[in-house]
Amino acid sequence: MYTLKKSLGQHFLKDENICRKIIDALQQKKFTQLLEVGPGGGAITKYLIQLPGIDFKAVELDEEKVTYLQATYPELKDRIINQSFLDIEAPFTGSFAVIGNFPYNISTQILFKVLDWRQQVPWLVGMFQKEVAQRVAAKEGSKVYGVISVLIQAFYKVDYLFDVSENSFNPPPKVKSGVISLTLRDDVPAMLSEKHFFTLVKAAFNQRRKTLRNATRSLFSDTALQDDIFNKRAEQLSIDDFARLTFNMKTN
Template sequence: MYTLKKSLGQHFLKDEQICRNIVTALQERPITRLLEVGPGGGALTKYLLQLPDITFKAVELDAEKVTYLENTFPAIRGKLIHKSFLDIDPPFDEPFTLVGNFPYNISTQILFKVLDWDPMVESVIGMFQKEVAQRVAAGPGSKIYGVTSVLIQAFYKVDYLFDVPPGAFNPPPKVMSGVIRLTPNGQPPAMRSRKDFRLLVKTAFNQRRKTLRNAVRGIFPPAVLEDDFFNKRAEQLSVDDFAALTFKMNG
């Protein structure tokens, strides 16, 4: 068998029904190329390998799991990338779908990597710590609406699909988990540049209790900051609001 490594944030799915639910959600959109992140013990992998007419790859950092997977599922040989997901280039030359029970210790970094790869990523079905999943899906006005919510929702529609209890994993995590789907939202809002958008969103939420005027003072001309709009707080702004503001930032 294999050992579990806490250092890699490993909590392996063991609930077959949850695995089937993820695969069902995955099949609601056409898939031609699929990358699984962190297959671990292969609970989800064994279903993914059976999907017809797709090109499948998986990325796994843990050498022990790579050996286990190749011995247990011979069909996966030649399809495994033995690296950290955070260190790889897009594994396909054309758009692909991403799926996985994402390691909780790098789940937010995985989302930002998806943004770096946009528009190559045509959909994501991912398992996250529930708190993270809810944050990604949160809308303006919510206490958990923040940097991740805005940066992801500018480019992807987020659907919270279902909860996953701790007992579905080995070992059980101390928290609930949640599965979300990201699908490209078609036309991202107009913004001066992604770099400016990211800077603005991160700066605004860095001091979320302050008014926007005080939080982003260093990146706007003083005359622009006099507008009453800047009396709002970051959590009150929509994704479109942030995008529109980038055109007023310092040059």
């Protein structure tokens, strides 16, 4: 068997109904290459390796889990990358789907890495701490709408699929979980540049209690700042609003 490592934020899924719901959600899109992040004890993996016609790989940092998985599922020989997901290069050429019961302590970093890989990752189904899943899926006007909501939704359509009880895990975490899907958008809003967009969004939410005018004053000319939209706070702006504003930003 294997041991649970708190240092790696390990909570292993044990609810087979939830495992099957995640697999069903994954199969709503077509793909031929698939990467699982953090297979752990193989709760989802045992279903993934049965999917026909799929080139499957997994990335797992914990060497003990790699040994266990390879012993339990011989099909995984040469298919497990024993590294942190945050350190690897894209494991496939061409497009691939991503799935995972993502380690909660690095879940935001995982999302930003997927964002970097978005030209290769059109489809993701993942389980996150419920609070993180809700933030990623949040719409403008919500108190949890923030940087990660805007940056992910600018490039992906986000769907909140279902909640997962803490009792579905061993050991039970102290928080609830949520499963979301990300589908790459083919209608990304026009923006001056991704760099300008990221800079604006981060500046706006860094001082989210302030009006946009006060939070982003250094990024715009005095003339541009006269627009009424700058009377709003960051959480009141849509993704399209942020994208549109990049064209008025200082370019030097």
